[in-house]
Amino acid sequence: MNQIGENLFYQKFDNGLKAFVLPKKNFNKVYAIYSTKYGSIDSEFVVPATGERLKVPEGIAHFLEHKMFEMPYGNVFDKFAELGTSSNAYTNYTSTTYLFSATSAFEENLKLLLEFVETPYFTKESVEKEKGIITQELRMYEDDPEWQVMLNLLRALYHKHPVREDIGGTVDSIQKIDVDTLYKCYNTFYHPSNMVIFVTGAVEPDQVFEIIMEHEEKKNLPPQDEIIRIYPEEPNTVNMPHIDVKLSVSRPLFLLGFKDADVGYDGTELLKKEITLNLLLEVIFGKSSPVYEKLYEEGLIDDRFGFSYEGQRDYGFCTIGGETKDPGKLKDELVNSLNEVKVKGLNEEDFERVKKKFLGDFIQGFDSLEFIANSFVSYYHRNINIFDFPETLKRITFEEANCRLYEFFDFNRMAVSTVYPKEKE
Amino acid sequence: MQEEVGGLSSVFSRRILDNGINLYTCSTDKFKTITICAFIHQNLEKSTATKTALLPFVLKRGSLNFPNSRLISRYLEELYGADFGADIIKKGERQIIQFFIEVVNPKYTGAENNIIDEGLRLFKDIILNPLTEGSAFKKDYVEQEKDVLRRIIEALFNDKFNYAIERCFQEMCKGEPFSIYKYGSVTDLSEIGSENLYSFYKTVISSNPMDIFVLGEVDEEQIYVKLNGLFSFERKEKELAKTIMVKEVEQEKFVEEKQDVNQGKLSMGFRTGTRYGDEDFYALMVYNSILGGGPHSKLFQNVREKESLAYYAFSRLEKSKGLMLISCGIDFDKVEKTIDIVKKQIRDIKEGLFSDYEFESSKKSLINSLKEAADSPSMIISLYLDGIINGIEESIEEIIAKVQSVTKEDVVNVAQKIKLDTVYFLNKNSRGESL
Structure with missing residues (x-):
């Protein structure tokens, strides 16, 4: 049992699959996820079976996620529904995750999850039909200004890296998706050695491992070598200093970002960098900062102002912003305050206090099974153990944070994205 | 006790x-x-x-x-x-x-x-x-x-x-x-x-x-x-008005609004004639689940899976006012087709045309989400507050027991009271495509 009162159980299976269980005895629910390290950025790779180097249409990882629910007998949603269970899935830049949330019939549910994620079944007809559904999903995001301002920021920050493309692709790119390519993607990235299972809630670890063991033994899949993923060479500079668009909104939306040049590693070092940068952002722009107070009182921001850093092995960026009446002024103020803090350095008392907040927030997260499972997997795919969070946080020194401050917030690697309202007709 | x-x-x-x-x-x-x-x-x-x-x-x-x-x-x-x-x-x-x-x-x-x-x-x-x-x-x-x-x-x-x-x-x-x-x-x-x-x-x-x-x-x-x-301070509490539930619809309305958007948004508002606190409210919960409460529902199956008209299509209840709302995002030129399909689903439930699978899945799905709510402090409090507002104090376990006892007949009965009031459609500006 660790400091925050949780126990984690682990087992590795012969085919390379790993499973983790975190029991929460007094919860009603079981939340289970089956996740592959395969997201929208993995758009070029070598097919292991043939050695063929393949570039696939944008949005195919997400398309594949939709189609995985199709089974030879119909739709697996229906099977989960018979058990009263809600099932779902999500795709992001680096992973695809399938999940269910159940309060009864755990064994049947887990078997169903294993079975459907391990059964690719794509037909020409159903692939064509899905294009209509996903087109509507993409249209929905086209009308979502917060999503658009974010997408444009990534387009401004990155020249070539596929993180600059929408996770779902475009209405045009998904038209190019076919059955054959879907199978190639599946067979490359859905090998057990590239996947992880995480179960939390009202379960016994032994029972979970037994069910998985029995299931995987039947499959008897041969091991697979490391997948070769091909990413374009990405310069450290930004692609464009700003991107502006007009949408049907009441006020401008503004996002400022910095591109991380210190990339190429994962594991605890990446965790440390991620926490350090998030601490910095909180100290400089958080609600207890003089900057936040000033911008708020000037009416440039409100509670919807936000910031975060996201770090992956091969890319990283931070975003700062929100809705504002004056994007130009907000940009100047944010830049000035960063300049100022770079000259003066951080305040140590603020730094220590924000560390306390981060510890509390982390522990608070463990009241939510969704938070536990989704964060665990997101860290796992980056070779990070989530339970290293408190210790890593504790070890970050004031000096290290100050160093990171000068290094990261380099204005040569800054870009901004703005959504302006359309003129009234 | x-x-x-x-x-x-x-x-x-x-x-x-x-x-x-x-x-x-x-x-x-x-x-x-x-x-x-x-x-x-x-x-x-x-x-x-x-x-x-x-x-x-x-x-x-x-x-x-x-x-x-x-x-x-x-x-x-x-x-x-x-x-x-x-x-x-x-x-x-x-x-x-x-x-x-x-x-x-x-x-x-x-x-x-x-x-x-x-x-x-x-x-x-x-x-x-x-x-x-x-x-x-x-x-x-x-x-x-x-x-x-x-x-x-x-x-x-x-x-x-x-x-x-x-x-x-x-x-x-x-x-x-x-x-x-x-x-x-x-x-x-x-x-x-x-x-x-x-x-x-x-x-x-x-x-x-x-x-x-x-x-x-x-x-x-x-x-x-x-x-x-x-919290010891002087207060003299006043009594609040009760939410008024309108049961009848004089005339169905259709309202269209135009903006520079890429997707049409269809909303359909209904008067259910039933609200939290009424005997047949639990039957209405099951009704709503059959109609649009998840992947097992008629809206998901017919609007999304069969016809590929939408990515999302669902119904939800406003339980204190006795309203139901259907929402989906569709192509601009598919609004009539979508409304027709939605209306057919509503007619079908009214006539008892729903399978044992749809009925049982809907109940189980409701019970599952109620039990899940008990794993979240804010949900526990919110559900209890709903009760207080409607003059009942009941635990999640009691709600589950009442959902459990709903019969197919109860669902058909509650379906007879549901009336379409307003169709709202957010359309694109006729000036043409946005870039």
Whole structure:
């Protein structure tokens, strides 16, 4: 049992699959996820079976996620529904995750999850039909200004890296998706050695491992070598200093970002960098900062102002912003305050206090099974153990944070994205 | 007498503070946090909606002992990132001011001071000791927060998904209090000043019904004594109006609005004739689940899976007002086809044309989500509050038992009462494609 009162159980299976269980005895629910390290950025790779180097249409990882629910007998949603269970899935830049949330019939549910994620079944007809559904999903995001301002920021920050493309692709790119390519993607990235299972809630670890063991033994899949993923060479500079668009909104939306040049590693070092940068952002722009107070009182921001850093092995960026009446002024103020803090350095008392907040927030997260499972997997795919969070946080020194401050917030690697309202007709 | 069943722990015990405030407590070690919420109830009315909405915004800016937001945030950070907030919720024709604070149980952080007491100190100060200048709120705060509230009201326009739902309800319930937005209106903001808002605050705090909830690992007796001491002030409670449920539809309405958008948003508003507190409400829950409550539902299966018309298509209930809303995002030229399919699903349920699979899956799915709600402090409190507003206090276990006993016949019966009132469609501007 660790400091925050949780126990984690682990087992590795012969085919390379790993499973983790975190029991929460007094919860009603079981939340289970089956996740592959395969997201929208993995758009070029070598097919292991043939050695063929393949570039696939944008949005195919997400398309594949939709189609995985199709089974030879119909739709697996229906099977989960018979058990009263809600099932779902999500795709992001680096992973695809399938999940269910159940309060009864755990064994049947887990078997169903294993079975459907391990059964690719794509037909020409159903692939064509899905294009209509996903087109509507993409249209929905086209009308979502917060999503658009974010997408444009990534387009401004990155020249070539596929993180600059929408996770779902475009209405045009998904038209190019076919059955054959879907199978190639599946067979490359859905090998057990590239996947992880995480179960939390009202379960016994032994029972979970037994069910998985029995299931995987039947499959008897041969091991697979490391997948070769091909990413374009990405310069450290930004692609464009700003991107502006007009949408049907009441006020401008503004996002400022910095591109991380210190990339190429994962594991605890990446965790440390991620926490350090998030601490910095909180100290400089958080609600207890003089900057936040000033911008708020000037009416440039409100509670919807936000910031975060996201770090992956091969890319990283931070975003700062929100809705504002004056994007130009907000940009100047944010830049000035960063300049100022770079000259003066951080305040140590603020730094220590924000560390306390981060510890509390982390522990608070463990009241939510969704938070536990989704964060665990997101860290796992980056070779990070989530339970290293408190210790890593504790070890970050004031000096290290100050160093990171000068290094990261380099204005040569800054870009901004703005959504302006359309003129009234 | 209520007993805890299995791992469920949604049972509150109710006590009344000396001045009449209701205190609901539930001691459980299931969660790592202790959640404290206060709800101040108000009639949803045009004359008071905007003023009421502004109160939590102004109050959370600062109080007598915590005079500005920065100090409050620093204080919360010292309490290991305690969550604190104040906002407005709308349930039926009731507008509710909500304050909450959530602190991490000190046994997990190694905190030495009494975090609950420290949290309560701030909580009480924000609600009861506002920062004043004479007999007015601090003027700067009122002016700044009026601007924030204006922006928040106007930002609904950015969120086309919720915009299309809110607009449907507005058109449908024109002339009824329910058509008022939970944050009030921009036009009513201009007449609010720091003085009239402060006198309004004093009336609200001393006469509107108030409930406090505490959920987490606490000693219930001690918490009662503490809160009775902290919240001891003179009040004389007024009675609130009950939400009016309109059952009949004089004429179906179709409302179309045009904007520069890429996807059409269809909302359909219905009068169900049934609300929380009625015997057949649980049958309505099952009805709604069959129609549009998830992947097993008729809307998902027919609008999305069979016809590929939409990515999302669902129905939901407004349980205090007896309304049902259907929402989906579709191509502009598919609106008639979609409405036809939706209407057919509704006719089918009315005629009893739903399978055992649809019926059983719907019940199980409802029960699953109710049990899941018992794993979340905010959901436990929200569900209980729904009951209080509608004059019933029941645990999640009791709701489950009632859903369980619903028959197919009950569903068909409740279906007969459901009437389409308003179809709202957010269309694109005819000027053509946006780039």
